[in-house]
Amino acid sequence: MTLAATATAAAPLVHAQALVDEKDATAMALGYVSDAKRVDARKHPAFAAEQSCARCALYQGQPTDKSGGCPLFAGKQVAGSGWCSGWSRKA
Numbered sequence: 001m002t003l004a005a006t007a008t009a010a011a012p013l014v015h016a017q018a019l020v021d022e023k024d025a026t027a028m029a030l031g032y033v034s035d036a037k038r039v040d041a042r043k044h045p046a047f048a049a050e051q052s053c054a055r056c057a058l059y060q061g062q063p064t065d066k067s068g069g070c071p072l073f074a075g076k077q078v079a080g081s082g083w084c085s086g087w088s089r090k091a
């Protein structure tokens with residue numbers, strides 16, 4: 001076995017989850033955007049500037065993570081800087 005083949009065989013089997021596509025049907029229904037600065041406040045009057053996925057009770061990443069899981073988008077990652085209409089204040 002070559003060194004390269006050994007390194008490949010030893011590589012961890014980690015598959016990063018894909019980021020949610022804003023054009024995804026669920027994302028469209030929830031008004032998800034990967035950057036909360038692009039939230040259309042006319043469509044989402046409850047939105048406030050300090051809201052983002054990283055500050056949402058449903059966000060499964062750390063507040064400083066660029067992305068993390070969200071139960072509204074199973075199997076995918078949302079951007080920490082993102083937002084959707086399911087935003088909930090952390091307790």
Ligand code: SF4
Pocket residue numbers: 032052053054056057058059060069070071072078082083084085086087088
């Ligand atoms: S529910 Fe919260 S963490 Fe999930 S996409 Fe919406 S704002 Fe982001």
